[in-house]
Amino acid sequence: MSLPPVKTRERLSEVRYEIRGELARRARELEAQGRKQIKLNIGNPGAFGFRAPEHLQRAIAQRIDQTDPYTHQQGLPVAREAIAAFHRQRGTPNASPERVFVGNGVSELIDLSLRALLNPGDEVLLPSPDYPLWSAATILNDGRPVYYRCRPENGFLPDPDEIESLVSPRTRAIVLINPNNPTGAAYPRELLEQIVAVAARHKLLLMSDEIYDSILYDGAQFTPVAPLAGDLPCLSFGGLSKVHRACxxxxxxAVLSGDPLACGDLHHAMDLLGALRLCANVPGQFAIEAALHGEDTIAPLCAPDGRLYEARRAVMDAVAASRHLELVAPAGALYAFPAVAGDAAVGFDDHRFALELLETEDVLVVPGSSFNVPYRNHFRVTLLPQPDDLREVFDRIERVLDRYAETAQARRSAVA
Structure with missing residues (x-):
C-alpha cells in the first residue's frame, strides 16, 4: 500500500535561500566525484582557516565546568551585562541586562523577534538586496516583505523618501542591514538619521542587523542605530560569528532599546518565545565578555596588509582588469557583489551563470537574484579566501564571461 506524501507548509514555496540551496547541493555532488571546489557562497571564516581568537577560547575553557545546566532564557547574566555595557558605551538608551536576549546566533533571534511582532498580513520593510533570512523569517511568521531599493548606482544605499512611500497601515518595522550583506555598503549617519525620522513619524519598530559592525575598510565608519533612535523602539542585533570568527x-x-513602556509588550513576547526554546547554547556565552571588552582582533585583518583587506583588494583589482565586470567597492562586511556588464550581460541569467561556473570551473558563487533583487546580472562572493585564490577565481569567471561575450557578438554579427 502506498502512502500519500506528508504535506508541508505551503508558504515554504515562497522561501528562497540559495546560499545553501540547489547550487550548494550540486557542489557536494561534484566533490563526491573527486572534483575540488572553490566555495565562495558562505561567509564562514572557519572554513577558510580563520580561528576564533585565543582569548575567547580560553574564556570558554576556563568556565566549561559551569556549562552543563540550562541558563535563563535571555542568557547568562554575565554575558547580558557585558552586552549591555558595550551598548551603553555606544550610547544606546536604556541598555540594561534585562533588555538583552542571547540566542543561538542572530538567525534565531531574527526569527524569534519577527514571531513576537507579526500578525498575519503585517508588513516589514526590507532592503533589496537583503540577506534572504530576513525575507524567509518574515514570510514564515505570516508577514509580508515589502522591499525598498538599494540601487547600485546609489552605492547600494537606500532612499529614505522611497522607504516612507512604502509605509502602509500594515507596516510594523523597518529592517536595516549595516554594514550590508551582500553589498558591503556602510550607511552614513545622516542617512540613518533620515530613516529613524521615517520610523518615528509612523511609529515603526527599527530592526538593525549589525553583525558586521567592526568589519570596515579604508576609513569607512559604522554608526549604530539605537543611539539615533532614542526613545523609539529599536532592536539591535550582533554576535560572535563574523567579527570574532566563531560561526x-x-x-x-538582540538588544531592545527605546522607551520601556512602548517596548514592554515586545519584551514580554520575546521573553516568552525564548523560554519556549529553554535557552541558547551556554558554553559560547562565556566568550561574550572577552569578545566585547577584550583585545580587538578584527581591525588588523581589515587594515592594509591584513588578510581581509588584501582579499578585498584582490577582488577589486580583478574587477578593474575585467572586460565584463563592474563593482561598487564594499566598505564593510565580508562580501563583494559584482555586476556583469557589456556584451557578456546580453541575455545574462545569474542562476544559469552560477551553475555553468560550478560545472565548468569548479567555483561556487551565489546568484544575485537570491538576495531579492529584480535584476539578474549580479553575483555574490565572499572575501574570506586567500587573495591568490580569489585572483584565480576571477580568472575562471573571466573565462566563462568571455564565452558569453563571444556568443553575443556572434549573434549580433549574424543578424547584421
Missing amino acids: GWRVGW
Missing part, C-alpha cells in the same frame, strides 16, 4: 559557536544577541 559554529552560535552566539548572537
Whole structure:
C-alpha cells in the first residue's frame, strides 16, 4: 500500500535561500566525484582557516565546568551585562541586562523577534538586496516583505523618501542591514538619521542587523542605530560569528532599546518565545565578555596588509582588469557583489551563470537574484579566501564571461 506524501507548509514555496540551496547541493555532488571546489557562497571564516581568537577560547575553557545546566532564557547574566555595557558605551538608551536576549546566533533571534511582532498580513520593510533570512523569517511568521531599493548606482544605499512611500497601515518595522550583506555598503549617519525620522513619524519598530559592525575598510565608519533612535523602539542585533570568527559557536544577541513602556509588550513576547526554546547554547556565552571588552582582533585583518583587506583588494583589482565586470567597492562586511556588464550581460541569467561556473570551473558563487533583487546580472562572493585564490577565481569567471561575450557578438554579427 502506498502512502500519500506528508504535506508541508505551503508558504515554504515562497522561501528562497540559495546560499545553501540547489547550487550548494550540486557542489557536494561534484566533490563526491573527486572534483575540488572553490566555495565562495558562505561567509564562514572557519572554513577558510580563520580561528576564533585565543582569548575567547580560553574564556570558554576556563568556565566549561559551569556549562552543563540550562541558563535563563535571555542568557547568562554575565554575558547580558557585558552586552549591555558595550551598548551603553555606544550610547544606546536604556541598555540594561534585562533588555538583552542571547540566542543561538542572530538567525534565531531574527526569527524569534519577527514571531513576537507579526500578525498575519503585517508588513516589514526590507532592503533589496537583503540577506534572504530576513525575507524567509518574515514570510514564515505570516508577514509580508515589502522591499525598498538599494540601487547600485546609489552605492547600494537606500532612499529614505522611497522607504516612507512604502509605509502602509500594515507596516510594523523597518529592517536595516549595516554594514550590508551582500553589498558591503556602510550607511552614513545622516542617512540613518533620515530613516529613524521615517520610523518615528509612523511609529515603526527599527530592526538593525549589525553583525558586521567592526568589519570596515579604508576609513569607512559604522554608526549604530539605537543611539539615533532614542526613545523609539529599536532592536539591535550582533554576535560572535563574523567579527570574532566563531560561526559554529552560535552566539548572537538582540538588544531592545527605546522607551520601556512602548517596548514592554515586545519584551514580554520575546521573553516568552525564548523560554519556549529553554535557552541558547551556554558554553559560547562565556566568550561574550572577552569578545566585547577584550583585545580587538578584527581591525588588523581589515587594515592594509591584513588578510581581509588584501582579499578585498584582490577582488577589486580583478574587477578593474575585467572586460565584463563592474563593482561598487564594499566598505564593510565580508562580501563583494559584482555586476556583469557589456556584451557578456546580453541575455545574462545569474542562476544559469552560477551553475555553468560550478560545472565548468569548479567555483561556487551565489546568484544575485537570491538576495531579492529584480535584476539578474549580479553575483555574490565572499572575501574570506586567500587573495591568490580569489585572483584565480576571477580568472575562471573571466573565462566563462568571455564565452558569453563571444556568443553575443556572434549573434549580433549574424543578424547584421
